[in-house]
Amino acid sequence: MRLSFFLLFWCFTAFSQRDTIVKIYFNHGSYVPKSKVNPFLKIDTTRWNPVATLTAKTDTTGDASYNHDLADFRLKAVKNLIAKQRYFKTGKTSILGETKANLTNYQSEKERCVEVKLMAKRGVKPNPTATISGTPNADEPARAVVIIPRNFNPDSVMTKGDVLVLNNILFEINETILMTDSYKELDQLLSVMQKNPNMRIHIKGHVCCAPAMDLSVKRAQKIYSYLVRNGISDTRMTFKGYSNKSPHPKYNKDLFDPRHRRVEIEILEK
Numbered sequence: 001m002r003l004s005f006f007l008l009f010w011c012f013t014a015f016s017q018r019d020t021i022v023k024i025y026f027n028h029g030s031y032v033p034k035s036k037v038n039p040f041l042k043i044d045t046t047r048w049n050p051v052a053t054l055t056a057k058t059d060t061t062g063d064a065s066y067n068h069d070l071a072d073f074r075l076k077a078v079k080n081l082i083a084k085q086r087y088f089k090t091g092k093t094s095i096l097g098e099t100k101a102n103l104t105n106y107q108s109e110k111e112r113c114v115e116v117k118l119m120a121k122r123g124v125k126p127n128p129t130a131t132i133s134g135t136p137n138a139d140e141p142a143r144a145v146v147i148i149p150r151n152f153n154p155d156s157v158m159t160k161g162d163v164l165v166l167n168n169i170l171f172e173i174n175e176t177i178l179m180t181d182s183y184k185e186l187d188q189l190l191s192v193m194q195k196n197p198n199m200r201i202h203i204k205g206h207v208c209c210a211p212a213m214d215l216s217v218k219r220a221q222k223i224y225s226y227l228v229r230n231g232i233s234d235t236r237m238t239f240k241g242y243s244n245k246s247p248h249p250k251y252n253k254d255l256f257d258p259r260h261r262r263v264e265i266e267i268l269e270k
Contacts, residue, residue, distance in 0.1 A: 022052075022116040024078050028059070028161040029150075031073035031249070033081070040085040046121075051091040053117040054078060058096070060111075061159050066150040069250065071095040078114040088118075149248065149264050154188040162267045163204075165248075169223065169263045176218040178226075186226055189265070193232050200269040203239040206246055208260035217241030223263055238268075 022043075025034050056075035058067040072095055082088045152164040168185040171178060178186075193199055205220030220239040228234050244260065251257040 020118050020120070022118060024074075024081070024114045024116065026074055026112045026114075028061070028112065028159070029070065029163060031070060031077050033077060038081050038084060040081055040088060043085075043118075045085075045087040048088075048118045049121055050087055050089050051119075052082060052088045053091050054093045055115045055117075056093070056095050057111050057113055057115065061157050061162065068095060073249070074114050078116065082116070149262075152185065152189065152265070154192050158192075158199075158267055158270060160267050160270050164265050164267070166223070166263045166265065171219055171222075174212075174215065176215070176222050178222060186223070189223075190227060190230050190232065193227060193236070196270065198269060199267065200236045201238075202266040202268055203237060204246075204264040204266065205239070205241040206248075206260060206262050206264070207244050208247070208258055209244065209256050211243050211245075213241055213243040215241070216243050219263060223265075 022039055024039070026032070027034060054075060056071040056078070058071050058074075060067070075093055075095060079090050082090055149163040149165045152166050158164070166185055166189065169178070169182045171182075193201070203220045203223050205216035205218070207216045207219075217240070220241055224234075224237055224239040227237060247260045248257070248262065251259050
């Protein structure tokens with residue numbers, strides 16, 4: 001019995017030591033890897049089996065639906081990195097869109113990653129604790145940050161770097177006139193700004209379908225002006241129009257999707 005248990009333990013240990021983890025890190029809310037360097041292109045493929053297991057993770061600052069979508073985008077980004085290597089293949093995948101929003105340790109950058117598990121070929125003995133990092137260093141230029149915006153919720157946890165869509169901010173067609181139903185969400189944003197006197201935001205105006213820079217600027221300015229009129233200092237806000245140049249990442253397969261027509265706020269300071 002003891003011998004059988006020992007052999008089982010030894011086999012499990014030996015098997016587990018054949019694994020190593022490649023971690024690809026991301027900025028808060030982003031699905032673009034931090035580093036421009038593809039770590040899979042640097043790996044000695046003679047040492048590893050070609051099938052890789054992927055686990056996509058997020059921190060906990062978004063709700064469950066948003067975190068699941070963000071983790072899925074990160075998974076696809078790493079799959080693209082692996083495909084460029086032409087040796088490794090994606091095997092089992094899993095998504096961990098974290099939902100433990102009250103646990104601050106889950107809000108760290110260590111959770112914003114995709115873990116890629118590789119198994120060594122028979123006869124190869126890699127260091128079982130080795131980690132090949134996807135984070136940038138001195139010779140790895142950083143990537144531009146692309147943020148997936150999440151829906152504005154006045155009761156949710158907000159942090160620096162968040163981009164929030166004001167989904168219920170609606171304008172008359174091709175106008176800067178706010179529809180009546182928009183003021184409820186505007187007042188919620190105003191309340192958040194009043195309760196957080198150190199918060200600074202950047203207001204982004206977007207349109208869909210056809211270029212309209214002036215319209216996107218004026219719509220962003222409309223939100224800015226409303227907050228200023230209601231007592232929020234103009235030093236706490238900036239605004240800018242982006243025309244149709246920054247479509248919503250979730251719907252970029254259809255550039256005519258009306259959900260590209262939106263106003264966002266980016267948290268600059270909390």
